[in-house]
Structures are given as structure tokens and as C-alpha cells.
Amino acid sequence: MSILSYSTIGSGPEYVVVLHEWLGDHSNYEPVITYLDTQKFTWIFVDLRGYGDSKELSGEYTCEEASEDVQRLIDKLGIHSVNLVGHSMSALVAQKILVDNPLLLKKLILVTPVPASGIQISETDADELRTSVFEHSKIRHLINLRTGKRYNSSWLDAKLMLATKASTPKARAGYLEMFLNTDFSSQLLGCSSPVRVIVGKHDIPAFQRETIKKLFSQWYKDLVIVECKESGHYPMLECPVFFASMLEKFVTES
Template identity: 45%
Template structure:
């Protein structure tokens, strides 16, 4: 029996937008943008990965292949013929794998992305990172603090609470391991033949900066990069009107 991931559907338009979340949140990350969605032209499907949100009770191996197959299964379950796939941060790897597996995906919209090579770290640093996440003490706080220097304590606590409440510990550790150890860059560069639209944040970490992302995606076939001048790692929360406007602009000319 196929696993059908939990999801939230908004809208009834002919353009189908399937949306994936990041490591330290679930589909609630997109709630600040809900009021601005064009629900007449688009149908939005906000998906929760295994171990997250509405799929919190669904266990798995939390691999890129598994997550990509889950996306394909949901597309089939919902009866969609063509889908725009939007992904944020760690899920941008999953989206790239899904585009290789499922030709019903006609465009990738990657928000503050990483390439199919994942994030490279020295072995000792990687093991320390995974151990700290597994111990479930202070690592989330450390990451949020580093990403939130511009914002107040209310924002920081909101992001910390979201990270802990959105997912199971096994899922967080599993997907972190995924992007630290998975590399299918050559396959993605050669095999992804749909447009890739990328949104970066000018205030994001250096590893997600526009300059760095340009280098990461240099070998891909059809890439457009737009920078949001006032966002960090969460354009959908920090600049929701701009986020939705850019997303729908990218997807209004293909059908």
C-alpha cells in the first residue's frame, strides 16, 4: 500500500503548485503567505515530509530517494498531470531528485537552495553536527541564533518552537544526514531539463548567498536567480507578499 503524505490544499486553479518545507519547520512556515495566494489561478498543495507536520506519524529512512518517491506518489494520488514544484532549503535537494524521477514536474522553484551535491563538511565537523542534533540539546537554538541576528527575541523563540514542534527527532537527524551525505550533482546537471527558478535572500547565511548559489548552479541547464533584498533564509515569512508575487510570476507563462 502506498504511503500518502499529509498535505494541505488551498485553491482551485488549473495551475498546480506542490510546495515542500525545510528542515526546521513544516508547512506552517508558509502560513504568512496564505492570504496572498491567487487561489483562482492556482491550486496549492503544501506537503509535510515523513516525520513532519501532518505526516509526523509516518516513519521512514528519510532519504532523498524516498522523499522524491513520496512526492510522485502524492501527485498520482491527487490525479495531477502537470505540477510546479516549489521547495525550500533542504527540500530543494528532494525537489531536484523528484524532477529526475517524475516528468509531470514541469518547473522547479527553489527557495534559498542547495545543489544536488548537498552541503560539504569535513568528516569530523559533519559527525559533530549530527551528534549535536541527535542529542537534541542546544543545536537548534544555535542555528536559529546564527540566522536571526537582525530580529528580536520573539522571532527567535518562534523559530525555536517551530523547529522542535514540527518534526520528530529521527526525521530531523535523518534529513540533515541526507543533505550532508547525498550527492547526485552530475545526474541533476545532466538530467534535469525543466526550468529552475531560484529565490535567494540577501541577508541569508553565506552558504545560501546569491554569489554562492550562482556557483553551485552554474552547471545546470536553465536557471534564473532572483534575490530578495530584505529577506534572510525565510522569504515566505519575512516578505510574504513579495514571495508569492515572485512565485506566481514564474509560473504564469507555461500553461
């Protein structure tokens, strides 16, 4: 069985497993690392199949496979209770892990999340996204939209480089189909597990606070949503101090 690659920072007793987004890998979190408490927490940054240090691992790129992969890694590490962070695409995976193994999770922290019902868009828009997997100009355009068209060319170029180096086109295409065609939201109705969400004020409407609140409040009884007023879809890159502080707050609150 293949085991996902990961990197660990810190040696604290509280474990936090961190997953990445569609257009990035574990290196998305590099701006945050300086601000993380490494005495109270052990931070485990994971790369999914086809991404980062797991780039050589191919697969089906389904939500079920990703859920099993992450659980297998946690089991290998000998950890019996974790706080799980999912960003955008991997928030869908994190919610699947909650369905599959709720006793494993202490807190579920979702960042600009894809909902458990997947991304509901027209087939025309879906086809446009499918072409973006292979075209750098379209990936750059997606990044620009998801940050409110507020950043200069240098930042957009840097994020584009991160996005295209992070994964293989095959993995991006596979996970795109995952979040376009997955819906297990009915299995979360009435869920009492604590779920904490960070959204960005300058994100596209599908990921903004009111949209997320409307969807997620159908499923989760213990739900808190915090809006980062100075970010779009990538608060760990756009507002790293705020992001690190919110992660620690969510993990430690009662």
C-alpha cells in the same frame, strides 16, 4: 503504501506543490497564504515523513524515499503536471524528482536551496549539526545565523517553537544525513528544465547568491536567481508578500 499528508488551498487550474525545510513543516507558509491567488492556482502544501501532519510516518528519510513519496501523492491526486517548490532541505528532494520524473514538472522553484551535490562541510561541522538535532539552544543558534542575527528574541523563540514542534528528532537526524551525504549532481548536467531560485541576502554564505549561482549554473541551462534583499533563509516567514508574488511570477512567466 503510506501517503504523505497535505493541505490544499485554492481551486485554480495551475497546480503548485510546496515542500518544506528541515526546521519547519507546512506551517512555515502560513504567513504567505493570505497573499496567494486561489483563483488561478491550486496550492498543495505537503508534509514529508516525520513532519507536520505526516509526523507519525516513519521511514528511512532518504532522498530517494522522499522523491517517491511526493510522486506517489501527486499521482494519487490525479495531477499530471505540476510546479514544484522546494525549500532548503526539500529543494534537494525537488531536484531528485526532476531527475526521476522530468516530464512531471513544469517549473522547479527552489528557495534557499540545498544543491544537488548536498552540503559539503567538514566532519567536525557535520558532527556539530548532528548534536543540534536534539538541543534547542543549538537549533535557535542555527536559526539566528541563517537570518543574519537581525531579529529579536521573541521572533527567534517563535521560530524555535515552530521548528521543534514541526518534526520528530529522529526525522531531523535522518534528513540531516540525507543532505550531508547525497550527491546526484552529475545527473543534472545540461538540464534544460526551467529552474527558478530565491535566495536571501542575509543567509549564511553557503546559501547566498554567488555560491548558489556558481553551483547551479553548472547544471541548469534555464536558470534564474532572485535575491530577497530583506530576508535570510526563510523568505516565506520574513517577507511573505514578496515571496508569494515571486512564486506566482515564476509559475506564470513564459
